Amino acid sequence: MEQTPGAAEPSDADRRRWHRMLADEQEEARVYRDLAGRRTGEEREILLALAVAEERHRAHWAALLGDDARHVGRGSKQLRLLAALARRFGSVFVLALVQRAETRSPYPADADATPAMAADERVHEEVVRGLAARGRAQVSGTFRAAVFGANDGLVSNLSLVLGVIGGGVSSSAVVLTGLAGLLAGALSMGAGEFVSVRSQRELLAASAPDVRDADTVLRHLDVDANELALVYRARGVPADEAAERARRVLASADPAGFVTPGGGPSESDEVVGTGLRAAASSFVFFASGAAVPVLPFLFGLQGLPAVVVAAVLVGLALMLTGAAAGVLSGGPPLRRALRQLAIGAGAAAVTYLLGAVFGAALS
Known part of the structure; x- marks a missing residue:
């Protein structure tokens, strides 16, 4: 292994730790690729991007090990179990386990890990949390x-x-x-x-915007009075922002303007679930x-x-x-x-x- 001039020769304990980090990064990349294999569209792209990032971390430890990197073993038992679960299930439970694994990254306290690697792992935790949140909402x-x-x-x-x-x-x-x-x-x-559940869904439905005949209503609203702004203010939008949004909606005559952005009843319904289920x-x-x-x-x-x-x-x-x-x-x-x-x-x-x-x- 090549050493920087003047650098101390790494100890056997250092090499063992680098081998362990290398094997774990290799296993984590496999977990993300296996999860991506059970996804489509944007989720698949996100998981493959995470796998690429883990390969980048793997390359860091391989560079430290030099020729010794060819003798890398397998990752930790936990990561091997995650990889097996990802291949067979790929469910929200697996994503939740991966999220927990990312929270336990040793990089912030590891002298041989770069600050960028530690930051990457922190971001990975939030990315996986976001992916898991979609599944959590559904179930x-x-x-x-x-x-x-x-x-x-x-x-x-x-x-x-x-x-x-x-x-x-x-x-x-x-x-x-x-x-x-x-x-x-x-x-x-x-x-x-x-x-x-039925009662909760009925309460949510009662609070959902009613867009029936919205296109007709928009065509006949008094542009000067602009009472559409009151709809947004009643839904919690600040007065100035409500007036600006109302002007844009009236100019475009878009019926979707009756729906306040930032989360809708469909998201709440998904979290509540169905009564029969x-x-x-x-x-x-x-x-x-x-x-x-x-x-x-x-x-x-x-x-x-x-x-x-x-x-x-x-x-x-x-x-x-x-x-x-x-x-x-x-x-x-x-x-x-x-x-x-x-x-x-x-x-x-x-x-x-x-x-x-x-x-x-x-x-």
């Missing part, structure tokens, strides 16, 4: 209903089962109670989610979650073993839903998983204690 309504439904099913039915167990009922009564709670809760959640998602995931604490009893377990197995299964499921929510939101998955577990365990413990108290009082 947020359904995903919210699914996570809420699964979590509610897990916690409420485990609490219900532990509550009646605390009251001293038989295993057959536990199963019956659990199944009744599953059906009642799933139907209630599905119906409630449908009504909630949210209801179905909530019903299915609540029922799936509520079935977990009943499974040990359905398979013949009784007493303490059944309670322990049910608690472990529900705990694992709660951590899974918490981690999934953390990944999609860009937060730390483990922290969200532990938070879900703590909330569920607290609710179940309180219900069991109340069941034991009431069972003792009624016996």
